[in-house]
Amino acid sequence: MIHEIYPKVFFNQYDPSKRPAAEDRVIAFAGREFLCRIEGDQISYPSYSEARAAAPDDAAFIYAFDISGEDYYLCRTPERLSIEGFEYSDISTYGKVFPMDRAYAAIIAFHLNNWYSSERYCGRCGSELVPDGKERAMRCPKCGNLIYPRINPCVIVGVINDGKILCTQYNRPNAGRFALIAGFAEIGESLEECVKREVMEEVGLKVKDLRFYKSEPWGMSSSLLSGFYCRVDGDPEPHPDGVEIAAGRWFSREDLLEIYTPSHVALTSDMITKFMRGEVTEESLFGK
Ligand SMILES: [Zn+2]
CATH class of the missing domain: 3.90.79.10 (Nucleoside Triphosphate Pyrophosphohydrolase)
Incomplete structure (x- = not known):
């Protein structure tokens, strides 16, 4: 199954203090499409240094998770990124590519990205939400409402x-x-x-x-x-x-x-x- 990536280990503890390093992996979405390189049946993602050169704003990079020491970031920018050697593919691609840990990274990043896209305003008072700063949650600065990833x-x-x-x-x-x-x-x-x-x-x-x-x-x-x-x-x-x-x-x-x-x-x-x-x-x- 998609999450069975042994001997790799998925580690999802949220760390708001993390900032991307040059070689960290970046997954960027445009709707149902994500930016990747597929060679044969092997998938890879741009590094932070490649993605940062294409993305206008460093604040767009949000720490996602770690797979066996490899850190992944979401790049949440409204523009499609243009990075040489990488193209946007439909998310369903994940089921056809390897290695499994990178395919799994795509589907978990898709879940997270959808959640961030949906949770922009407080459902109680309508204020704009901000990242909580401690946990993987969005917080309403006006009424204190906390919204965790929906599962x-x-x-x-x-x-x-x-x-x-x-x-x-x-x-x-x-x-x-x-x-x-x-x-x-x-x-x-x-x-x-x-x-x-x-x-x-x-x-x-x-x-x-x-x-x-x-x-x-x-x-x-x-x-x-x-x-x-x-x-x-x-x-x-x-x-x-x-x-x-x-x-x-x-x-x-x-x-x-x-x-x-x-x-x-x-x-x-x-x-x-x-x-x-x-x-x-x-x-x-x-x-x-
Ligand atoms: Zn509120």
């Missing part, structure tokens, strides 16, 4: 029954391949309740025996994904809601081996792939 909790659900896993297809043009049931947690809801509600809403099934699998930070939707496996409680016939979900279908390992191409970045794909390869079974999950 949306979300569940991914692998429902398993009788040697098969339930996959769904979204009801939208170009919905693409089958995925797992997924959705955002509502206010006042536990992740376990969210799993049950999402499965009921999307395919009309009751589920039981929830087993937490793994979580994954997912900067594309500012989310934190929690993956659960579970099994059907009662009738296994899916009834897709026809609104969000167009189709729901049970796939055996053999079905998947024929049609499914794993992706190395996403929790959904990791969960389907683990089932397809027999590394996750009803026996391993539920002791059946």
Whole structure:
């Protein structure tokens, strides 16, 4: 998955006193695009000295995070930077490039950049926000309101029954391949309740025996994904809601081996792939 960058280590402690050094990495966005160099499937970013020469204002550089001693900064400038050898690419590029730690840097920087772009004015009093100065937060100088980076909790659900896993297809043009049931947690809801509600809403099934699998930070939707496996409680016939979900279908390992191409970045794909390869079974999950 995208955050599995071992032996590299992601270190996100915010340090407001940090200022960029010449060789630090810089990620600059223009909407959904970010500035990078892609050679084959290898991605790299401009250094601070390269970006500073192109950016009009040093205040545009904000410390983002550290990956194994390599510091990353966001460059938050309204202009597109022009740096020889680097071009803007759509953020979806992150899923096709290596090394993984640099691909991961793009998606986390995207999350952070979106947050900074959204949190410019106080939602209570309308004053312009300023960086807090101590934590990764924006502060209202008038009313003291503190706003932390927004992270949306979300569940991914692998429902398993009788040697098969339930996959769904979204009801939208170009919905693409089958995925797992997924959705955002509502206010006042536990992740376990969210799993049950999402499965009921999307395919009309009751589920039981929830087993937490793994979580994954997912900067594309500012989310934190929690993956659960579970099994059907009662009738296994899916009834897709026809609104969000167009189709729901049970796939055996053999079905998947024929049609499914794993992706190395996403929790959904990791969960389907683990089932397809027999590394996750009803026996391993539920002791059946
Ligand atoms: Zn305020």
